Amino acid sequence: MQTPYEVVRRAIELQEPDRLPMRFDACGVNDTYGVHYEPPAASPLDRSPGARQARDEWGCGWVKSEVQNMGRVGGHPLADWKAMDAYEFPDPYAEARWATMEDQLASAGDRYVVIGNDFTLWERAFYLHGYEAMLADFYLAPDRVHELLDCILAFHLGICEVIGQRFRGRIHGMSMTDDWGTQQSSTISVPLWREFFKERYRKLYDAIHEAGMHAWMHSCGKVNDIVGEWIDVRLDVVNLQQPTLLGIEEIGRCYRGKICFETVVDIQRTLPFGAREEIEGEAALLVREWATPKGGFILSDYGDDAAIGVPDERKWWMFEAFKKHDPRAKT
DSSP states (O other): OOOOHHHHHHTTSOOSSSSOEEEEGTTTTSSSEEEEOOOOOOOOOOTTTOEEEEEOOOOEEEOOSSSOOOOOOETTTTSSSSGGTTTOOOTTTOGGGGTTTTHTTTTTTTTTEEEEEEEEEEEHHHHOOOOHHHHHHHOHHHHHHHHHHHHHHHHHHHHHHHHHHSSSSBBEEEEOOOOOOOSSSBBBHHHHHHHIIIIHOOOOOOHHHHTEEEEEEESSSSOOHHHHHOOOOOEEEEEOOOOHOOHHHHHHHHHBBEEEEEOOOTTHHHHOOOOOHHHHHHHHHHHHHHOBTBBOOEEEOOHHHHTTTOOHHHHHHHHHHHHTTTTTGOO
């Protein structure tokens, strides 16, 4: 029997895991183990349920509502480009950032270890400068946008360098987020995405691979056109949580076997509102259309239950459906 680490690795690398890998804490099953680095800043972001306002190590101000969720950025330290002259970007090499890593890794066991690197290029850029301002400045101030993105990328490359030097072979994947889709299409055109982001993602994924890890990326929205771009720059795992918005058959037809999908029954439609039969039907369709006989599929939980209003019962329906339709578990 394969270890949890082997199950995940084989799924990502299309090397025939003996079952579907699962990251499903709600049902007590998780083949992965999450670790994180510590913000060395004096006032790290507080995401506890009672926290209503905080500032992260990049200086971005966060505001939360009374409903438990990650919050939103309400303060942009680089709203004015002139602020770049005095702004100090976080130091990826700060020793305090890595102070708890050994203690965290001590509990990993035989699981696949994933380090969270959160907001990557696009999200961190508009957290710093502002969403509307970033969209406008692709055209009005492209040189400043390139400068900002290079500085953000340098931080992530530094994180990869430290992991490769100090934790190689003990941290197996880096998980990142950049929400690139609206409900209708990608946020910006593909040519614009290529101009500002494609080669920077390539450099980041190359650095992740050089540090001995797989690259994992989450993105919300209708990102059909961007998935192919990520594949081209060697992303290993893409986390997609709105499969019906994307079109399950379309995504499978275009990308099945070219990347590993980490997914869930649709968190906007099917999971919160569908009958049990609909949840099972979508789980079966996802396995059929997105998985391959060699792997390429990971079942993932959506952790922020309060934000989408999904009771545990529905998660169990989904969990049992994926187990039922796991073709490898039957052999």
